[in-house]
Amino acid sequence: MKLKRQTWNNILIFSVVVFFGLMLLPDYLRHQRQARATPEGVIALVESRSEVLSLRFSHLTLTRTLEGWQSDKPLVISPTELAQRWLGLTGTQIDDTTLQSLRPQLTSPRTLELTRSPDQEPIRITYYQQPQFWLMQNEHGQWLAVSVDSRYLFPLSKS
Numbered sequence: 001m002k003l004k005r006q007t008w009n010n011i012l013i014f015s016v017v018v019f020f021g022l023m024l025l026p027d028y029l030r031h032q033r034q035a036r037a038t039p040e041g042v043i044a045l046v047e048s049r050s051e052v053l054s055l056r057f058s059h060l061t062l063t064r065t066l067e068g069w070q071s072d073k074p075l076v077i078s079p080t081e082l083a084q085r086w087l088g089l090t091g092t093q094i095d096d097t098t099l100q101s102l103r104p105q106l107t108s109p110r111t112l113e114l115t116r117s118p119d120q121e122p123i124r125i126t127y128y129q130q131p132q133f134w135l136m137q138n139e140h141g142q143w144l145a146v147s148v149d150s151r152y153l154f155p156l157s158k159s
Contacts, residue, residue: 091144
């Protein structure tokens with residue numbers, strides 16, 4: 001049975017569409033899994049964690065290498081675990097009214113600088129430690145309330 005030229009064109013177009021669908025399927029599934037894993041109202045501090053090459057604090061730098069994450073200071077935990085803790089942070093968005101009421105207490109800002117690639121501008125995340133939570137501004141300018149212990153975020157060794 002000999003197929004017509006139009007039939008071959010249709011088969012080729014269909015094959016290309018299927019190919020692109022298969023190529024995009026892993027990203028789609030990953031996005032769906034992340035959407036289900038994060039409860040409604042909870043926002044990630046960092047969206048594309050896999051692209052981050054370094055985390056630079058005022059007193060500590062974590063750098064991704066081929067072997068994994070490395071730290072310039074001694075830590076109680078592995079640098080990889082600490083990087084995953086920071087990159088996996090989520091919080092609840094703070095509305096403008098709440099933010100304005102907190103402004104007088106926000107006296108000591110600290111900054112986390114995320115580097116994604118050498119040719120891109122680093123992302124700066126401003127954060128404040130409050131008595132009950134951390135107030136952090138994500139890469140999109142949203143202020144998040146993050147409830148974690150300070151030793152979870154800064155497990156520095158005493159040595």
